[in-house]
Amino acid sequence: MRLDSYTVPQDLLDRLARGGGGAEAAQFLAETQYSKHLLLLRGVAEEGRAEAAFDRLAEIAAQAPEAVKYVIGYPAVGAWAKSTLRALITGRADPLAVAQLGAVAAAAACRAGLRLRVQVPAPGGVITLPSLGQLVLPTDEDQIIELETDTSRCTPLHRIRSADGAIELVVDDLDPHRWPGPTVIDGRLPPDDLRRWRSHVAAAWELLDKHHWTTAAELRAIARVLTPIKAAQSGRDSATSRVTFGTVAMSTPPDHTWLASTFAHELQHAKLNAVLDLVELTLPDERRFYAPWRGDPRPLSGLLHGAYAHLGLAGFWRRQRDSERGLRPHIEFARWRAAALEVTGTLLDSGKLTPVGERFTGLLRRTLSSWMKDPVPPAAAEAAAREADEHRAAWLARNGVTGTAVTGTADRSPSRSARP
Template sequence: MIAVAPDPAVLAGLASTRPEPAGAAFLRTGGHARRLLLLKTLLVRVRRHRDAVAPAALRSFEAGWLLLERTERADPDVVRAALDYPTTGTWLAAALTEPPGAGLDRHLAYFELLAVTAALRAGLRMDLTVEAPDGVIPLPGLGRVVAGGPGRVRIDARSRSVRIGSVDGTGSRAVLRRHARGAVRAVTGSGPGWHGVRALPGGATRLEDLDPYRLPPGMGMPARAAADRADTDHAGWAGSWTAARGLLRATDRARSFEVGRTVDVVVPLVPLGTRSIGATLGAAPGAILMTPAVGALDMVETLVHEMHHSKLATLHELVPLHGPPPPDRAAPTYRVGWRRDLRPVAGVLQGAYAHLALADLWHRAARAPRGSGVPGRWRAQSARQFDHIHDQVVEALALLLESDELTNAGREFARQMRTHLASLGSGRRALGPHCAHGT
C-alpha cells in the first residue's frame, strides 16, 4: 500500500486497459518501492531472528547485502534491474513466508547469488567462493553454472572475464565475458558448465527456463510445473513470439509496444492436455507463465489477458481496490459469465479487467481494414468474441459497482472500466462493416 494515490487521470488510464506511459511509470515506480520495502522487511527479520539462522546462511546473506551496497554505489540502475527481475519477487515471497529452518537458510543463500549477478553486470572485480549444495550456481536473469558435485564454487571476476568453477578444480567450468556497448553492459558465457537465459526475438523479453524461483511449488489446481531447459523448444517459442508480436503490431501498435516493455520474462510451463494455459504471479510482475501457444492468435490473447492480471495485481498492492472479507461472515461470491464456479469480489474484478482488455483488442482487430496485416479469419473471429464477452463484462461491472467490498478507489476504477467499455459500443454495429468479411 502506498501513501499517495495516483492522479485520477492515471487511474482512469489504467482502468481503460489502454497503454499509457503515465500508468506504466506509476506501476513500475510503485512496484520497485514495494520491492525495496519487502527486502528491508527480510533484512529486519533476519537480524531479529539471527540465532535461528544457520551460520553459513547468515554469512552468505550478509555478504550479499554488502556486495549489493557496493554495486549500487557503482551502478544503481543495475541493482534496480536485479531487484525488479520477476523471480526476485518470487524469491522474496518465499523467504518472507518460510519459517526458520533449512528452507529459510536455502532462500537466504540465494540472495548472495542475486548480488553476485548484479556485480557481474556492473563490471565489478571480485574473487569469492559460494556454497553450491547441489553443484549449481543460479545467476538470476543471466543463467546458471553447473559446476559438478556439491561443494564450494569460486567466482573470479576480472575486468572483462569471469571464471566460475569448483574450488578443487574438478567438474565443469564456465567463462563469462563482459562487454561494454555504450552505456549498456552485456555478459555472455561459454564452457561446458554454462547455461545462459535466452532472449526472445525483437526486444528484451527473455525465455526464463532456468531460475529455481520461476515457479513456486504446488501452484494451480492441478499443480503446474515449469518446463526444464532440456524440454524447452526455444526455436518454437521464438517463432511463436515473433508471429504473435507481428500480429499484435498490425492490430494494435501501442499494445505491442506495451507487451515489449512490460513482459520481462515468459516462463514455459509443462503442457497439461491440449488446451493452452496462461498464468501470472502476484509476487512477480513482468512474468507471464504459459504452455506453448497454439498459433499466434492464441499467444496474443494469452499475453494480453495475463499482462492485465499482472497490472491489476500490482495496482491493488499500491492502491487497494477492495477490502478484506468481513470477519463475521463468509465473503460473498458471484457468478460471472466466463467461469463455472462462483468468484469472490477479487476474482470478479480480475476477470472483468482482463476481459475488458481482450474486448478492446478484439474491437480493434474486428475493425482492422483489409491490407492491415490482420488476417480476415481473426477479424471475423474477433467480432464474435467481442459480441460474446461484451455483455459478460457489463454484468460483472454491475456486480462490482453494487458491492460494498470495493474501496472508493476501486469503485472509481470500476466506473472508469465501464466508461471505456461503453466507448467501444456493443454488438456488431459498433464494430463497423469490416468485421463481417473474411479474406
Template sequence: MPHTLASRPPAGLRVHRLSDAAFAALGAGRPDAATVDELRRAQLSRHLLLLREINAAVPVPGYAALVAAERQDPARVRALLARPLVGVWATRCLTALRAGASRAEVPLGHLAALTGDAGPATPPLTAAHDGLSISVRVEDRDPLRAGLGLTPAPTLTPAERDRWQQTLTGAWRPLVERLRPDAEVLAAVLDCVVPVRTDPAARGISATSADAFGAVAMSEPADATALAVGLLHETRHSLLNAVQYLFDLHEQPDRLGYSPWRDDPRPAAGILHGAYAYLTVTRFWRSRRADPVAAFEFARWRAAVHTAASDLLAGGTLTAAGTRFVTALRAEVEPWLAEPLPAGVARLAAGANADHRLRWRLRNRHVSPGDARLLADAWTQGRPAPRITSELRAAPRRALEASSRLDLVHATLRGQPAPGSTPAGDLAYLRGDPAAALRAYRERVVADAGDDAAWAGLALAGGPAAVRDTPEVVAAAYRALDVPGADPLALAGWLSS
C-alpha cells in the same frame, strides 16, 4: 537523497502516487508510459523493502556484495533487483521467517546467485516492427520459476526456443499495426516468459503471480494469435497486481460470485482480475472482427466484461478507489456493445454466454436433498411448488471453462464439419432450430438426469422460465423424482408457475 541498499529510507522519500486521470486511464486499460513507469518503480520499491526486512531478520549471503555493486553501478543492480523472480524469492523468504522457520530452512542463496556468474542463458526473445521493439528474457533455468504456480518445462532446446521466437515474430507485427498502445504497454511490462508443461485437459495454460511483476508462465503457444492473446491477458494481471499493491480496491475481496471465465465460483478480487484482463483481450478481437471467429469472441467478451463490471459495481464489495477503477473499465467496454455484428454470430455468442452461466449454476449452486424431496413430493401430489432456493458453494478445485458445445461453435465458425458423434440437440441449436433442439435435449435429460449440458440445452432452446433462471433447482427436483420417463419440461413448467 537517493534511496539505496546501504542507506535507511529518508524522511522525504518520494511517495508513489497516480493522478485521478492516470488512475481512470489505467482502469480503462489505457495506461500511458509514465503510469507504467510509476508502477514498475513501485514494484522495485517493494523488492527493496522486502530485502531490507529479510536482512534485518537474518544475514543474507551476498547482501554486502550487492551493496558494494550498487555503489559502482546502481542502474545495473536496480535492474537485477527489479526482476520478477526476486519478488517471488523475497516474499517466500520473508513469509518463512515470519512463520518461525530457521535460517537453514529459508532459501537465502538466491541473492548471491543473482549477482554472480549464472552460466549460459537461453537467448531472449525479440521482435521489432515500425519502430517498436520488444525483448523478453526466457526464464527456463531458475528453480524459483515454479513460484508462478505452474509446472515449469525443462530448459528449452534450441529448436524449442526458435519456435517461441518465430511465434513472437508472427504475433508482434499485427499487434503493433492494430493495437499499438497495447503493444507499447506489453513491451514495457513484460520482462520474462517462463515456459511451462502443457496441460492435456486445456488448449493452452498461462499464469502470473502477484509477487512477480512482469513475468508470464505459459505453455508453448499453438500459434501467433494464441501467444498474442496470452501475453496481453497475463500482462494485464501484472498491471492490476501492481495497482493493488498501491490501492485497496475491495472492501470484501473474498466474496464469491459468478465469473464468465471460470467454471468455479471466484472471489470479487478474482472477478475483477478476469474483467480487467479480458478487457484487453476483447479489444484484440475487436480489431479483427471481420473474421467470424474473432467477431464471435468479441461479441462474447464485450458482454462478459460489461456484465462482470456491472455486477462488481452493484455488489457493494468495492472501495471508493475500486469503484473509480471499475467505472472506468465499464465505460471503456460499454460503447462496444452497440457495434453491429452478423446476426448469426451474435446469436451464438449470446448463447455461449448463457450456456456458461447455466452450467456454472448447475455445477456450483446446490439444493439440499431435503428441499429436492419437498419439490418432488409436491409435484407427484399435485400441490403448488414450495419456494426453494439454492446455495452457492466454493469449488474444491480450480475449474477452467470446458464445453463441447462451445468447441462445436468454434469449429463451425472456422468452416469445419461437425463430428459424427455430435448430439442431435447441439446440431439443431447450432442451425437455429429451437423446437428440434428442445425435443432432443429433453430426450437426453430423460435418458440421463445427470447430464448438465442437456439441462443447459433445455434453457438455451427456450425451455420454461425455471430452467432458464434456476436450472439447478429444476434438475435437483427431477433427480429426486426417481420416476422413469418423467417429463422435465412439465416439471420445469410447474416450477415456473
C-alpha cells in the same frame, strides 16, 4: 540504492481503470514493483543478517546502476525475497535461502562485467544466478561457497528478441522461483518448442506494434520473462502471478494471434496486480460468484481481475477486426465485452467495493458500455450469445446451483486465463 514511496495519481488510476494507461502508466507500475523488490531485499538483509551481501549489491550499484536495477527487478528475485522474508519473520528460514542474496549480487556483477567474490548458496550443488542461468557443481550436496563471478561455465537462460530489437524476453525454465503455481514444467523447454516460441513471439510483436500500439507499449514496459507451464485440457494455458510481476507464464503458443491476444489479456492482470499493491479495491467477502470465463465459482477479487483482463481481451479483438477477416474476431469481441460488462454489474451491486474500487469499476464499466454500441455482424452476435449460454449452462450443471453466488474457500492461485 534509493527506496522511493509511491501514491497512484488519480488521473493515471482513472486511465488504468478505463483499460489502458499506455507506456506512462506501465512504466510507473514497473517502478513501484522495483521499489517493492528493493524493500524486500532490505528486509532479507536485516532479518537474515545478510548485510554484507546487500552492501556488495550497493557497491555494484554505484558503478553499474542499470545492471543492479535489472537484477533487483527480475521477477524471480521478488518471489524469492518475499518467501524468504516471510520465512525469516516466522522463524522458519533456510540459511541457503537467505544466502541467495549473495547470488543476486553475483548476477548483478556479471551483468555489469565486474569481478566479485561473494558467498552464494548451492542447494543440491546448483547455483542459480537470477536473470542469467545456473552453475552446476561436481557435487549434489547443499552448501554455501565463495564464488568469483564468471558466466563462462553458466548454463544460460534462453532469450527471444524481436526482429526490430524493440523487445527482449527471457525464457526462464531454470530458476526455482520462476513460477509459484503447480503447472510449472520440469526441465528445460524442448528445442522444437523454443523454436515455435521464437517464431510466434516475433510475429506477435509485429502484429501488436502495427495494430495494437498501446498494448505494444505496455508489453515493452512490463514484460521481461516468459515461463513455460503445462497446457490445460484445451491444449493451451496462460497465467500471471502477483509475486512475479513481469512474468507471463504460458504453454507453447499455438499461433502468433493467440500469443498477441494472450499478452493483451495477461498485461491487464499484471497492471491490476501492481495497482493492488498500492490501493485496496475490494473488501473482504466470503461469497462466490458466476464468472462467464471460468468453470468454478469466483471470489469478488477474482471477478474484478477477470473483468479487467477480459476488458483487455475484448479491446484486442475490437481492434483486430480491422486487420483479420472472418467472423471469429467479431465473435470474440462480442462475447468478452458482454461478459466483462455483466461482471462489472455484479461487482457494483455487491456492496463490497471500496470507494476507490467503485470509481475504478465504474470507469471500467463505462468503457465496456460504450463498446456495446459497436456493431457486429448478426451471425457473430448470435454465435457469441450461444457460446455464453452454453458456458452458463455447463457452469450451473457442474456447480449444482441455481443462483449466481455460492460460498467456498478463498482462492489464492495465480490469475489464470480461461481462453475459448
